[in-house]
Structures are given as structure tokens and as C-alpha cells.
Amino acid sequence: MDRRNFLLTPPIMALGTLAVPSLSLAAPLAIHSNTQLLPRTGKQKGPRIVICGGGWGGMTSARYLRELIPNADVILLEKNPTFWSGPMSNKWLVDIVSTDFVNHDMIHPANKYGYTLVNTEVIGFDRDKKRVQTAQGSVDYDYLILSGGIRNAYDAWFGNDLYAAEYTRKHFPNAYIPNAEMFALKNKLNAFKGGTIVMTLPPPPHRCPPSPYERACLMAWHIKKNNIPGKIIILDPKPKIGPIGEGYKAAFEELYPDIITHVPNAVVKEVDPFNKHIKTAAGDFDFDDAVLMPPHQASDMVWYADLIGKDASGKPTGWADMHPRLFTANTDDNVYIVGDSMGFISDQFGHYPKSGHVAHAVAKIVAQNIYERTSGKEVKAVLPDNLCYMMVNGDPQEEISVKFEYELDATGKVLQTQIDMDVRSADLVQEDFNWIKSRFNDFL
Structure with missing residues (x-):
């Protein structure tokens, strides 16, 4: 079966007619594989660039493509009605920032920067015809950007047991894909009266590597502040936290010694959400409530486009097969991958951190590269950096x-050249808010 085409014929929508006294309204046309959502008019002289996914990477690339290529027809496809930021969402869980701080209108930036926003779900691709299939019809493109984030790979735990996966998502949401699960998790935290919360961490690479530890700290701060008799057990598949491990270890031991227990090497072997039991390589654990994060993989759209990489044995890596410097798909240089779906970059460090900062930086680089291609200029390989702030205490x-920096060596390989870490400080809070406001101002 051709993976590029297997989703190109969605079920016909069942649309009835509406009868009104003295007025007859015809039913909308049924959507099928030949329905064109945005047919070209012939008046457009520039390239058509379709962006799938309206997160940090998608909205940033849309803004800069319109700025760099004014005659381009830039179309952003996003199924969610509003933009919801992953960065700062942990602070939102414990009411340090408001909903309006992380949740934003998408129509205003689309109108301001001049790109077309369509709220629809991407359900397939035909790369030979340069066509995206959506729930509302197909859209042709000259260049395609996939910026869909991640998928929760519950199948790694449950195989084809969709009921167990949906039960887990519904009862123990991890809220790493905006935005409905975030409200569910916040409501659960506010209703928590005590007991043991287990938090499973995905194996690397996963979305925003330090954020689960930040979430644990802020949940522990909520428990401590409200005198709730609760504990948090972090089941970490890694042997240690990583470059920022000392900062988090100090926070666990100094701020929440009676609340947080960090368990390293806790690779998940089996999850029983119905009986609230987890088996890991570090032992078995029962829980009263949980934040169950399965392994992360590239978003569904990268799978639909048949652009997932393979390892030496031929098995899917779960992440995009892409050029490590130019961000194009290795099998289709008209397709770019931006943000968390990006695949292997370097033998030294593996993947870029799957963070909002990196998504924003790569989106600007990709916009510049498409401008260079369309204007006949040399395409220059530019690398991002990464910067993450993590709140570990709510009062004070x-x-x-x-911070990570990257450069190319003499052979053209990407290397991580510097890691800067700051210990726990109140001064970093203002830096964090300055950083997020500058990014929001840039694409929102």
C-alpha cells in the first residue's frame, strides 16, 4: 500500500438538507478526494507554500515567509481554533500565569502578516502531485512545511488495544499536546486531595526534555502550599536527568524532600491503567492518580506523508527522515520539517531539543532558505540555538x-559546542518572562 496515498479518500460526509418554511436551502456539497479547498486563481505570481501545523514553528514560518516573499501564497492549516503555548503551560497549571497568557487568537496574526489561516485537520498527502488532503478538501503546494509537533505513542504500551489507550488518555492525561488535556490535568490537580501521583517520563527524545521535571516541581509546590498529603513519584527511564540534573536534584532535595521521589532507570515495561499499576525496570508501582506520558514520536502528518526515518535494521525511528542542516526531507526536498517532529541531527547529541525556542529558530531559518531558493540565491546552512527556563518554586x-549552542565542524557535521546552566535564582524569572514575551510578540 502506498502510504502517501492511503488517506486521500476520506469518508463522504453525511450532510442533510435543512427545511425552513417558505425557504429551501440546498445542502453543502459533499467533500471527496477531488474537492479543492483553495483552488489557485491564476492571479498569484509567487510560490504557494502550505504549512501544516499552527504552533510555534508553523506560525513563525508563516509570518516570515510573507515578510521575505511578499508575493507568496502562504497557507497555514491548523485544526485547533486557538494557539496554545506549551512553554509556560506548567506555570498555568498552578495559576502563576493566566489562560490568556498561554492561549491566543490566531486570526489576528494571520490578518496582520497576510497569510491564509484555515482551521481544518490534515488527513493525508499526495507528494507526487504536491497536494495536502484535509477534512475540507485538498490544497496544492509548491513547498510544504510540516510543523505538527508530536504524537503520543500509546501503541508502545498497549499495541492495538485502542480502548486501553483512550482510557489512559481520558483518565490520566499527560497534557503534552495542547489544549483540551491541559484543562483536564489542571482540573485533576485542583481536585487532588491526597495520595500518590505517578509521573512517567517518555524515553528520549521527547518534547521539551526538562519540562516534566518543572511540572513535577510546580505540582509539588501546589501540594506543599495547600498542605495536601500527597507525593509524586517520577519514573524516569534515563539513568540521570541530564545537563540540568544538579539544578533539579537540588530542588527535589531542598524544596520537596517529602513530596518528590525521583526513580532513575525506570523504563516502563507494562501499564495497567484500570488497576492503577505500572511495572518498570526499577520495580513496580501503584498509584492513586497519574500523569502518564507514553513515548513521543513525530506527529501523525509525518507518518501520513511517508517521511519517517528508519534505523539500521529497517524499523521506523518514529521521527522525520531529514537533512540535518537544511531541514528538508531526505526523499523530497520540497518538504521541510520544523519543530518537534524533526529527526536525527548529529552523532554527538542525536536530536535538537524539542522545544519552542528551537521550533521558532528553525522556522525562521526555513523561511530564509525558501526565500533563497525562490530568488535563485545560494541556500546557506544556518543552525539554531536552544534556551529553556524552568520554574522550580512558586513562592518565592x-x-x-x-542554553545550548551548535556549529558545523570542518566536515559539515552538526556539533553541540557549548552548554550554559544557571542555578536556581529569582533573577531568572524576569529573564524567562522577557524571553516568552519577545517570542509571542514575534509571531502572535
Whole structure:
């Protein structure tokens, strides 16, 4: 079966007619594989660039493509009605920032920067015809950007047992894909009266590597502040936290010694959400409530486009097969991958951190590269950096931070050249808010 085409014929929508006294309204046309959502008019002289996914990467690339290529027809496809930021969402869980701080209108930036926003779900691709299939019809493109984030790979735990996967998502949401699960998790935290919360961490690479530890700290702060008799057990598949481990270890031991227990090498072997039991390589654990994060993989759209990489044995890596410097798909240089779906980059460090900062930086680079291609200029390989701030205490507010820098060696390979870390400090809080506001101002 051709994976590029297997989703190109969605079920016909069942649309009835509406009868009104003295007025007859015809039913909308049924959507099928030949329905064109945005047919070209012939008046457009520039390239058509379709962006799938309206998160940090998608909205940033849309803004800069319109700025760099004014005659381009830039179309952003996003199924969610509003933009919801992953960065700062942990602070939102414990009411340090408001909903309006992380949840934003998408129509205003589309109108401001001049790109077309369509709220629809991407359900397939025909790359030979350069066509995206959506729930509302197909859209042709000259260049395609996939910026759909991640998928929760519950199948790694449950195989084909969709009921167990949906039960887990519904009862123990991890809220790593905006935005409905975030409200569910916040409501659960506010209703928590005590007991043991287990938090499973995905194996690397996963979305925003330090954020689960930040979430644990802020949930622990909520428990501590409200005198709730609760504990949090972090089941970490890694042997240690990573570059920022000392900062988090100090927070666990100094701020929440009676609340947080960090268990390393806790690779998940079996999850029983019905009986609230987890088996890991570090032992078995029962829980009263949980934040169950399965392994992360590239978003569904990268799978639909048949652009997932393979390892030496031929098995899917779960992430995009892409050029490590130019961000194009290795099998189709008219397709770019931006943000968390990006695949293997370097033998030294593996993947870029799957963070909002990296998504924003790569989106600007990709916009510049498409401009260079369409204007006949040399395409220059530019690398991002990464910067993450993590709040570990709510009163007084204190944060830690980490910054990574990258460069090309003499052979053209991408290397991580510097890691800067800051210990827990109140001064970093203002830096964090300055950073997020500058990014929001840039694409929102």
C-alpha cells in the first residue's frame, strides 16, 4: 500500500438538507478526494507554500515567509481554533500565569502578516502531485512545511488495544499536546486531595526534555502550599536527568524532600491503567492518580506523508527522515520539517531539543532558505540555538535555565559546542518572562 496515498479518500460526509418554511436551502456539497479547498486563481505570481501545523514553528514560518516573499501564497492549516503555548503551560497549571497568557487568537496574526489561516485537520498527502488532503478538501503546494509537533505513542504500551489507550488518555492525561488535556490535568490537580501521583517520563527524545521535571516541581509546590498529603513519584527511564540534573536534584532535595521521589532507570515495561499499576525496570508501582506520558514520536502528518526515518535494521525511528542542516526531507526536498517532529541531527547529541525556542529558530531559518531558493540565491546552512527556563518554586518564584549552542565542524557535521546552566535564582524569572514575551510578540 502506498502510504502517501492511503488517506486521500476520506469518508463522504453525511450532510442533510435543512427545511425552513417558505425557504429551501440546498445542502453543502459533499467533500471527496477531488474537492479543492483553495483552488489557485491564476492571479498569484509567487510560490504557494502550505504549512501544516499552527504552533510555534508553523506560525513563525508563516509570518516570515510573507515578510521575505511578499508575493507568496502562504497557507497555514491548523485544526485547533486557538494557539496554545506549551512553554509556560506548567506555570498555568498552578495559576502563576493566566489562560490568556498561554492561549491566543490566531486570526489576528494571520490578518496582520497576510497569510491564509484555515482551521481544518490534515488527513493525508499526495507528494507526487504536491497536494495536502484535509477534512475540507485538498490544497496544492509548491513547498510544504510540516510543523505538527508530536504524537503520543500509546501503541508502545498497549499495541492495538485502542480502548486501553483512550482510557489512559481520558483518565490520566499527560497534557503534552495542547489544549483540551491541559484543562483536564489542571482540573485533576485542583481536585487532588491526597495520595500518590505517578509521573512517567517518555524515553528520549521527547518534547521539551526538562519540562516534566518543572511540572513535577510546580505540582509539588501546589501540594506543599495547600498542605495536601500527597507525593509524586517520577519514573524516569534515563539513568540521570541530564545537563540540568544538579539544578533539579537540588530542588527535589531542598524544596520537596517529602513530596518528590525521583526513580532513575525506570523504563516502563507494562501499564495497567484500570488497576492503577505500572511495572518498570526499577520495580513496580501503584498509584492513586497519574500523569502518564507514553513515548513521543513525530506527529501523525509525518507518518501520513511517508517521511519517517528508519534505523539500521529497517524499523521506523518514529521521527522525520531529514537533512540535518537544511531541514528538508531526505526523499523530497520540497518538504521541510520544523519543530518537534524533526529527526536525527548529529552523532554527538542525536536530536535538537524539542522545544519552542528551537521550533521558532528553525522556522525562521526555513523561511530564509525558501526565500533563497525562490530568488535563485545560494541556500546557506544556518543552525539554531536552544534556551529553556524552568520554574522550580512558586513562592518565592525561582527558576533554573540551560542554553545550548551548535556549529558545523570542518566536515559539515552538526556539533553541540557549548552548554550554559544557571542555578536556581529569582533573577531568572524576569529573564524567562522577557524571553516568552519577545517570542509571542514575534509571531502572535
